[in-house]
Amino acid sequence: MAASERTITWQFWAGLSFFAVVVIGTLAGIGWLYYTAMDAQEVPLKRLVVQGELQYVTPADVRTTLLGEPLGSFFSADVNEIRARIEAMPWVAQASVRKEWPDILKVFLVEQKPLAHWNANQRDDALVNQAGEVFYADKSVLEQSLPYLSGPEHAIAEVVQQYRNTSELLGLNGFQVQQLELSERFAVELVLQNGLQLRLGREALLERIQRFIDLYPQLEKHKELPLESVDLRYDTGVAVRWRSKEEVAAEQQQES
Structure with a gap:
């Protein structure tokens, strides 16, 4: 009876020891696999x-x-x-x-898909993207010419919308917007690619642009000197300024 009990006891401890060895080995293997997986030297991204x-x-x-x-x-x-x-x-x-x-x-x-320069007089690296969001990047990589937009920082969406509306109508008639400025009072001024400045004010912008488009052929024929600005902020008519001979001569001298 005593021998039988000793045999059972020995088998129990042998089984328990084997189980402990298996558990410890398993845990050690899991630990090794974990540290190997986490080690950048063992499983690197190459x-x-x-x-x-x-x-x-x-x-x-x-x-x-x-x-x-x-x-x-x-x-x-x-x-x-x-x-x-x-x-x-x-x-x-x-x-x-x-x-x-x-x-x-x-x-x-x-x-990023740049739409225009943004407030360039404040930051050289500021741009606005097609979604109307401002971002900052190295402009030296730009391959295309972009317009310059400026206005209050809280009115970016308004500036972009005004640019899109005005440039679309002007573009259909052969004009390209080079600059658009929105004042704190939300008045709009444009500069076209040929240097002509358009003062549009705050209301009826598209109607005023259409008035400019209709009048432009007559304004071009009126004087030999190039146009400098057209003020369209009047309900009827416009105020026009031509560049002087002295201004034209000074610019030609600088270019030469």
Whole structure:
């Protein structure tokens, strides 16, 4: 009886020891796998793939941004944090990031689409995008000429809307808006590509522009000197100023 009890006791402790070894081994294996997965040296992100219609941002720019701080391993790298870092780049409007086994980081970019310079007399790097949002970026990479918009910071949407409305009507008639300024009292002034200034005021802007379009052929024939400004803030008629011979001569001398 005593021998039988000893046998049962030995089997119990042997089984318990084996179970403990299995549990400890399993936990050790899990720990090893975890630390291996989290170690950037063991499972590194080796390749970066940048996609999107890129004009202002290069894959090298993205790589430089990402290498500024540790990325982590394939498993530990936080795609949301990486996306936030990329979207902080001046010319990036939106980014999506995903990891692809075993070592690829894929980034899809949507760039800012600039509409115009914004309050250039206050900041050299301020731009407004097609969505009417102000952003700040290096303008030296711009390949196209953009108009200059200015106005109160709280009225960006109003400035953009006025630019779109006026430039569309003028564009249909062969004129291009180079500058638009919205005053604190919401009065609008335009400068066309040929340097002609249009004072439109605050009301009936499109009607006043149409009046200018209708009168322009007659104004062009009225004098040999170029037009300087047309004030359309009157209910009937306009006030016109032509440039003087001295002003024209001074400009020609500067250009030469």
